[in-house]
Amino acid sequence: MNAQLLPHLHPYIAISPDLEERLGSILKQQTVRKDRIIKSSPLNLIFVNQGLFMRINDDTGHVQHFMKGEDFIIYPEDSWHESIVALQDSEIFVLDVQEQYQLMSDFPHLIPAYDRLYMYWYRQRLLREELLLLSAAERKGTFLKHFKGYAHLIPLKYICSYLHILPTYYSRL
Secondary structure (H helix, E strand, C coil): CCCCCHHHHCCCCCCCHHHHHHHHHHCEEEEECCCCECCCCCCCEEEEEECEEEEEECCCCCEEEEEECCEEEECCCHHHCEEEEECCCEEEEEECHHHHHHHHHHCCCHHHHHHHHHHHHHHHHHHHHHHCCCCHHHHHHHHHHHCCCCHHHCCHHHHHHHHCCCHHHHHHC
C-alpha cells in the first residue's frame, strides 16, 4: 500500500499486517488531471492523497463543497446529481463500496471508524447549508477561516458560487 496513506489512517484505525496487505491489494490509485470529473461507482470511498476537488450540483451548477489532500470523498449516488471535479492535477485512492463492506465484515474494528468517517462527511455537507444562513461578510470570513491554507488555490468564481455571492460583491467585502 502507498506509504503516504498509512500515516493518515493510523490515528483512526489499528492496521494489522493482514489489513495493510488487504488494503494494498484493493485500493486503486488514480491520477486525475485538472478540470477532469472523477468517474466512479456510487458510494465508493475516495481518499484525496494530493490535490484539490470541488463537488458541483449538476442541476444548479453551484459548488457544494471543496476537498483537499488528506480528505475523504464518498462518491455521490446518481440520484444526488453531483459531480466531483479536480481543480488541479490530483492523486486519489479509490475503495470500491463492495470491498468496503467485505473489509468491515472481515475486520469489524473498522465499523466504528467508518461510522465516524461517514458522520464527518455528512457534517461537511451541512457546513455549506449553515454557511448560507450567514450574512455575505460572515460567509466570506467563515469560508476563509475554514478553508485556510488552500482558499487561495480556488478560483474566485468557484468560491463565489459556493458562497452564493457575486464576484464583484465578494471583492468589495
